[in-house]
Amino acid sequence: MLEDRGGTAQLAEGTPRWVVVAFAVLTAISLIGGGIAWSASRRASQNEQALGNEVQSLRQTIDLLGQRLEQAEESAAQARGELAVVTDRLKLTEAELNRARQQARQIREDYAKQLAQVETNVKGELATKADLKAVEALGGEVSGVRGELEATRQHLQMARGELGTLIARNSEEIEQLRRMGLRDYFEFTLEGKGSRQKFGDIVVELRGTNTKRNHFTVALYVDDLRLEKKNRSVNEPIYFYTRGTRAPLELVVNEVGKNRAVGYLSVPKGAPIRASGS
Numbered sequence: 001m002l003e004d005r006g007g008t009a010q011l012a013e014g015t016p017r018w019v020v021v022a023f024a025v026l027t028a029i030s031l032i033g034g035g036i037a038w039s040a041s042r043r044a045s046q047n048e049q050a051l052g053n054e055v056q057s058l059r060q061t062i063d064l065l066g067q068r069l070e071q072a073e074e075s076a077a078q079a080r081g082e083l084a085v086v087t088d089r090l091k092l093t094e095a096e097l098n099r100a101r102q103q104a105r106q107i108r109e110d111y112a113k114q115l116a117q118v119e120t121n122v123k124g125e126l127a128t129k130a131d132l133k134a135v136e137a138l139g140g141e142v143s144g145v146r147g148e149l150e151a152t153r154q155h156l157q158m159a160r161g162e163l164g165t166l167i168a169r170n171s172e173e174i175e176q177l178r179r180m181g182l183r184d185y186f187e188f189t190l191e192g193k194g195s196r197q198k199f200g201d202i203v204v205e206l207r208g209t210n211t212k213r214n215h216f217t218v219a220l221y222v223d224d225l226r227l228e229k230k231n232r233s234v235n236e237p238i239y240f241y242t243r244g245t246r247a248p249l250e251l252v253v254n255e256v257g258k259n260r261a262v263g264y265l266s267v268p269k270g271a272p273i274r275a276s277g278s
Contacts, residue, residue, distance in 0.1 A: 100164035
């Protein structure tokens with residue numbers, strides 16, 4: 001034992017100093033390298049976790065943008081559809097307006113022809129009558145015929161709207177139009193601002209009146225749309241359309257008072273509309 005210890009001491013004493021220093025330096029470098037590697041590994045793990053969070057957040061943002069894009073495309077498609085419907089209705093209204101103008105022009109031409117024929121017939125009869133009393137009687141008859149034709153012409157001009165529909169000015173004329181059987185008529189009385197009358201899927205709401213100017217303002221709820229008609233005159237027809245109807249519906253107010261309106265709704269024959277309570 002003593003001999004072994006002596007041999008080891010001699011070996012240690014015989015080892016060069018630079019070996020010991022080199023060993024110490026290598027040990028320090030190993031420790032420093034291990035620390036740097038551990039720190040780098042930790043930072044890489046943190047960076048990887050942060051990158052994963054950013055990627056997940058970016059994916060959520062992309063999904064949200066995709067949903068918004070789909071909603072925008074749906075809204076745009078709906079807007080295009082509504083625009084197409086409005087365009088078709090405008091084209092239909094323009095065609096019916098031209099047809100109504102042609103009818104009015106034809107009525108004026110027929111009236112002029114009838115008046116000329118009456119005058120020709122009367123002149124012929126006057127030429128064959130020598131008796132003064134007969135001449136006076138024929139003259140009165142001519143005046144009567146002329147007055148009736150003039151009254152008919154004024155009635156046609158005053159009682160027809162732009163689309164050729166007859167406009168009733170009171171309950172008696174509404175009843176006359178009912179007997180003609182061309183359209184259905186529903187009378188209403190709105191008492192108070194905001195009062196409503198429902199006709200099937202159509203709602204008429206009184207928004208205000210101006211008794212001095214005989215004006216009124218109403219709101220129409222048609223096909224999930226709200227149409228406000230401002231400062232309209234008494235006996236002025238308001239035309240509008242609903243889905244599935246090619247002929248126009250017509251709203252007319254015959255009388256206005258303070259927050260009060262009396263009128264009727266005219267619809268094409270056979271339209272699925274009926275009056276209901278306020």
